[in-house]
Amino acid sequence: MSLRLLPVFVRALVRSLPTVVIIVVFNFFLLNMAPGDAADVLAAESGAATAETMAATRARLGLDLPLLDQFLNYVSGLAHLDLGFSAKFGVPVLEVILGRLPNTLLLMVTALVFALLVGIGAGFLMALRAGSLLDRAISVIALFFYSIPSFWGALMLIVIFSVQLGWLPSSGYQTIGFEGSGLELALDMARYLVLPALSLSLFFIAIYARLTRASMLEVYGQDYVRTAVAKGLPPGRIALRHVLRNALVPVTTVAGIHFGILLGGAIVTETVFAWPGLGSLALQAVLARDFAVLLGILLLSSVLVIVINIATDLLHAWLDPRVEVS
Amino acid sequence: MVLRMPGLSRRAFGAFGAVAGSGLLLPRTLRAQEEPVRGGTLRFLVDPEPTGLVPLSDTTGANVMLSCKITEGLYGYNLDFSLRPQLAVSHTVTPDGKELTFKLREGVKWHDGQPFTSADVAFSLMTLKASHPRGRATYANLEEVQTPDEHTVVLKMKAPAPYLLNALAGQESPIVPKHIYDGSDVTTNPHNHAPIGTGPFKFKEWQRGSHMIFERNEDYWDAGKPYLDRIIVRFIPDAAARSIAFETGEVDVGGDYPIPYSDLERLSQIPTLGIETRGYGYGPNISAIEFNLDNPYFAKPEVRQAVAHAVNKEILLQNVYYGFGEVATGPIHQAHTQFYTPDVHQYAFDPERANQLLDQAGLPRNDEGIRFAVSHDPLPIGNQHIQSGEYIRQALAQVGIQVTLRNQDMATYIKRVYADRDFDFVNNTMTNSPDPTLGVQRFYWSKNFKPGVPFSNGSHYENAEVDRLLEAAQVEQDPARRVQLFHDFQKIVAVDIPTLNTIAIQTFTIHSVNLKNHTLTADGIHANLAEAYLVS
Numbered sequence: 001m002s003l004r005l006l007p008v009f010v011r012a013l014v015r016s017l018p019t020v021v022i023i024v025v026f027n028f029f030l031l032n033m034a035p036g037d038a039a040d041v042l043a044a045e046s047g048a049a050t051a052e053t054m055a056a057t058r059a060r061l062g063l064d065l066p067l068l069d070q071f072l073n074y075v076s077g078l079a080h081l082d083l084g085f086s087a088k089f090g091v092p093v094l095e096v097i098l099g100r101l102p103n104t105l106l107l108m109v110t111a112l113v114f115a116l117l118v119g120i121g122a123g124f125l126m127a128l129r130a131g132s133l134l135d136r137a138i139s140v141i142a143l144f145f146y147s148i149p150s151f152w153g154a155l156m157l158i159v160i161f162s163v164q165l166g167w168l169p170s171s172g173y174q175t176i177g178f179e180g181s182g183l184e185l186a187l188d189m190a191r192y193l194v195l196p197a198l199s200l201s202l203f204f205i206a207i208y209a210r211l212t213r214a215s216m217l218e219v220y221g222q223d224y225v226r227t228a229v230a231k232g233l234p235p236g237r238i239a240l241r242h243v244l245r246n247a248l249v250p251v252t253t254v255a256g257i258h259f260g261i262l263l264g265g266a267i268v269t270e271t272v273f274a275w276p277g278l279g280s281l282a283l284q285a286v287l288a289r290d291f292a293v294l295l296g297i298l299l300l301s302s303v304l305v306i307v308i309n310i311a312t313d314l315l316h317a318w319l320d321p322r323v324e325v326s
Numbered sequence: 327m328v329l330r331m332p333g334l335s336r337r338a339f340g341a342f343g344a345v346a347g348s349g350l351l352l353p354r355t356l357r358a359q360e361e362p363v364r365g366g367t368l369r370f371l372v373d374p375e376p377t378g379l380v381p382l383s384d385t386t387g388a389n390v391m392l393s394c395k396i397t398e399g400l401y402g403y404n405l406d407f408s409l410r411p412q413l414a415v416s417h418t419v420t421p422d423g424k425e426l427t428f429k430l431r432e433g434v435k436w437h438d439g440q441p442f443t444s445a446d447v448a449f450s451l452m453t454l455k456a457s458h459p460r461g462r463a464t465y466a467n468l469e470e471v472q473t474p475d476e477h478t479v480v481l482k483m484k485a486p487a488p489y490l491l492n493a494l495a496g497q498e499s500p501i502v503p504k505h506i507y508d509g510s511d512v513t514t515n516p517h518n519h520a521p522i523g524t525g526p527f528k529f530k531e532w533q534r535g536s537h538m539i540f541e542r543n544e545d546y547w548d549a550g551k552p553y554l555d556r557i558i559v560r561f562i563p564d565a566a567a568r569s570i571a572f573e574t575g576e577v578d579v580g581g582d583y584p585i586p587y588s589d590l591e592r593l594s595q596i597p598t599l600g601i602e603t604r605g606y607g608y609g610p611n612i613s614a615i616e617f618n619l620d621n622p623y624f625a626k627p628e629v630r631q632a633v634a635h636a637v638n639k640e641i642l643l644q645n646v647y648y649g650f651g652e653v654a655t656g657p658i659h660q661a662h663t664q665f666y667t668p669d670v671h672q673y674a675f676d677p678e679r680a681n682q683l684l685d686q687a688g689l690p691r692n693d694e695g696i697r698f699a700v701s702h703d704p705l706p707i708g709n710q711h712i713q714s715g716e717y718i719r720q721a722l723a724q725v726g727i728q729v730t731l732r733n734q735d736m737a738t739y740i741k742r743v744y745a746d747r748d749f750d751f752v753n754n755t756m757t758n759s760p761d762p763t764l765g766v767q768r769f770y771w772s773k774n775f776k777p778g779v780p781f782s783n784g785s786h787y788e789n790a791e792v793d794r795l796l797e798a799a800q801v802e803q804d805p806a807r808r809v810q811l812f813h814d815f816q817k818i819v820a821v822d823i824p825t826l827n828t829i830a831i832q833t834f835t836i837h838s839v840n841l842k843n844h845t846l847t848a849d850g851i852h853a854n855l856a857e858a859y860l861v862s
Contacts, residue, residue, distance in 0.1 A: 036737025042377065042384065043780040044740045049459045051779050053383065056457075060513060088377050089534060090519055099534050155566055162574050170570045176537045176558045177367070274562040276535030283563070284375065284535075289737045 016306040023302045028071055031291045037063050038087035038289045061087050084292035093296040104277030108262050110197040115204035123212025146206035154199040154272040168195055171274035196273040200265055208251055215247035249320055256312030260305040366860035367556045371580035375561040378518040381500055383457040390497045394854045395540055397523035399496030403848040413501055423486025423803045430477040434547045436503045437522045444473035449504035457512050460764055464493045486801045489761035497852050526552035526856035553859035572836055579837040581851040587648040598839055605850015606833040610659035610758045613829040617751045619786045623698050628687035630823045634673035635680035636725045639828050646713045647829055654827035656816040657766050659758045667813045670820035680725045697726035705754035706736050714753045745778045762812055767796045787824035
């Protein structure tokens with residue numbers, strides 16, 4: 001199978017290159033249309049400035065150059081894998097981003113896996129008992145998860161689990177200065193991970209539950225399922241092997257697309273939970289007009305999304321051998 | 327203003343502060359509970375995450391809030407603004423004010439083990455003059471710093487600078503190691519993010535987006551201090567989450583109104599939390615409506631005076647600032663007791679009078695009752711400016727001025743007001759800084775009308791007499807005459823009102839009641855926290 005998929009993988013990568021180039025060009029000029037620059041914000045946050053200090057800041061950051069020169073500088077930097085220098089943090093952008101990337105991936109992957117497990121599980125139950133009270137009850141809960149604004153959901157989780165029950169910490173990603181390692185450290189981090197991951201996954205749980213339900217009910221109407229029933233297979237085996245497996249194709253398609261949306265949702269979740277990831281970094285960067293950091297994040301996330309989409313295609317081919325992978 | 331301060335006795339607090347501040351051993355007669363406790367980790371909340379930790383060229387709020395734990399200044403300032411020796415132990419000024427001699431503390435070491443000497447002070451002051459956003463003004467008259475010996479510095483001035491002695495706190499004039507900074511670009515030196523200072527705490531780590539850790543300096547010059555083992559600094563970007571972190575006890579202290587005013591009532595009910603309003607005299611904030619005098623309407627003094635009569639400052643104070651502050655009467659904050667005068671022209675809330683003034687200005691109401699329409703831009707920090715803007719819109723509608731509110735983010739606001747000058751009037755908050763020459767003059771001095779520079783003379787106010795008074799106060803050696811110059815200045819500005827000062831804001835610190843001695847100086851938790859301790 002791997003032989004069959006390898007050329008597909010390479011072709012998809014090559015096909016995505018122009019997309020990355022367009023993203024770089026588009027982001028750079030779009031961001032620079034926003035009024036004000038990093039020197040304005042730094043001076044404003046300082047509460048005082050002189051014309052000389054502002055000019056010095058602009059010169060240091062290369063903001064005094066014509067826009068086209070700034071762009072050429074940026075692109076030539078990119079060619080050397082240099083993402084530029086952060087005005088806000090005073091260190092290279094790559095260092096800032098790489099410091100945050102693992103946290104964001106941990107949060108997103110946990111949230112996505114959790115959403116898939118719970119969502120598919122709930123959808124499976126709903127499809128098996130379609131029209132029953134259970135189906136309707138889960139449906140209502142899913143609708144609730146779907147419609148609450150994420151920042152509100154996050155705050156409500158904090159109010160319940162941190163303030164009222166006192167079970168879980170309200171913000172951060174680990175006990176600062178924690179001395180343990182291995183399992184101890186993993187358990188400590190897990191306590192901090194529960195609420196943000198849960199809050200980020202609620203919306204997606206709702207989507208996957210509805211999608212799995214609809215998709216399974218559609219598959220149940222197919223001829224081969226009737227055949228399976230006719231030849232006397234047990235209902236559980238039909239539901240799992242014949243229905244669910246085929247019903248998963250649309251769910252995985254959507255989940256692949258959701259990876260990008262998840263990254264967007266992480267901005268809100270990470271900000272509320274003070275989770276040091278790319279999402280909260282993106283917000284800080286916008287407010288500080290730290291375009292070097294923001295461009296770096298956008299570039300990295302677009303690459304991430306492209307890679308995930310390719311991986312989703314490959315997953316399809318595995319789930320359903322009939323899918324053409326050319 | 328009445329504030330509940332659970333678990334905190336001002337009297338006992340002050341008594342201990344005075345003893346500890348003099349550097350004497352504690353008398354054994356003090357009650358046991360006032361005995362400082364060694365050890366413990368303080369969890370300190372700041373927002374936003376700082377951009378650096380040494381306010382040499384970058385004086386953003388969080389940077390200034392944290393730096394003194396590591397990097398000290400020549401002097402601290404007690405709550406009554408009297409000097410508190412830090413790296414300098416004493417000083418003399420010649421009668422003509424052109425020579426200041428400082429005796430430095432001996433036996434002080436930088437965190438990397440190098441000795442602290444007069445060369446470090448000379449280097450730091452000249453660097454501040456060249457690179458600090460306010461230092462350029464503070465040290466404008468400083469010509470040369472001489473170092474006759476390792477523990478003496480002599481400041482040679484072109485002209486007297488009486489305000490300079492107010493600007494020597496570590497947060498305003500940090501003293502940095504020459505051997506680390508010499509020959510490098512001070513704005514990009516990597517030690518701005520991993521500072522080496524002389525202070526009670528050493529920098530240990532900065533996990534971007536999450537936290538910083540400062541460790542106790544075992545070799546601190548003030549033996550036995552600091553009492554705390556460690557400070558953990560947390561960054562929590564969401565305002566509601568910050569309130570919750572105080573509520574659940576995940577952080578111990580935060581300053582510069584770390585939570586929205588609207589959450590204060592709820593948090594003040596929590597017995598484990600205290601609210602401290604002292605410790606903000608060093609840089610008090612005034613909220614103000616700033617007019618663009620290039621606007622044809624606001625160019626008329628009658629129109630500005632009408633606005634002053636139409637806006638009820640008491641409503642702003644009670645509803646936007648939840649009573650945290652006083653109604654401002656002029657450009658100088660009440661907290662600057664030496665310079666403030668209430669004896670200036672006052673504008674009572676009187677919409678009738680406002681209507682008369684607008685009629686006199688030749689701006690009658692049209693068929694829809696509108697005299698003219700303008701836009702208003704609130705400063706995009708916190709929500710208090712937006713709320714103020716909403717009230718101002720309502721209040722001015724009563725006298726026939728139609729106001730459109732425009733909201734934007736900080737970068738857009740700064741560009742609009744100071745670079746493009748595409749605004750009619752704004753409401754913002756102005757920091758008074760330790761001395762009016764440094765913090766107030768910049769808004770009213772015609773020579774500081776500098777488009778493109780944030781928080782300069784944004785109203786484009788020009789008054790020759792005001793310029794004369796401000797320039798005289800820059801060099802006036804006699805304290806009483808200097809105060810008189812500022813009083814005269816306040817009187818003129820109160821009549822001209824290029825800026826209508828609305829609220830003298832009372833900023834606050836929220837702290838765990840277990841944290842003691844956090845506010846001993848005029849800059850409160852901005853100071854070095856060498857004497858702060860935690861009880862359990």
